[in-house]
Amino acid sequence: MIKNMKYYLFTLLFTAFVAQAQVYRTVDAYGNIIFSDVEEDSSEKVIIDIAPSYTAPKISPIEEVEEKVEATIAIPKYKLSVSSPQQNETFQNPENIAVTATISPELNVARDDKLIFKLDGKQIGSAQLPLNTVLTGVERGSHILLVSVVDKSGKVLKSSQSILFHVQRHSIAR
Secondary structure (H helix, E strand, C coil): CHHHHHHHHHHHHHHHHHHCCCEEEEECCCCCEEEECCCCCCCEEECCCCCCCCCCCCCCCHHHHHHHHHHHCCCCCCEEEEEECCCCEEEECCCEEEEEEEEECCCCCCCCCEEEEEECCEEEEEEECCCEEEEECCCCEEEEEEEEEECCCCCEEEECCCEEEEEECCCCCC
């Protein structure tokens, strides 16, 4: 093992020495050109200019590539509306109110577009893919419902027209 190490060490030192060596060109009596690392009286020094033959292409960081891909996916021209409840619909003592939206074209999953539902200006739950939700515990009175399409950053891409609906509850004090 040590013998092999000595051999490798000697080879490494010799290679480093040879890499520093000069090259000389000589023409012998027969016209043959001889290259050597030994300088003679009739030899001339050869300068070897080795330029790199490969230039690596410039690669963009991954983050920039992802942004470019997202930018190439066009924002669909969504048509969005609330189909339930209807404009000016009245509910008598409801426990729950089912809300349904319609959208065309379908939500773009590649862009991570989602829906948000708002009741009286306050978001109900988190952004979602399903086109329906359920309102619970809605107080008596008139309420405004709105549905919007948002991208993954939360930017509103399209909103429906507002729907006004009413909740009537019987008075307990009879």
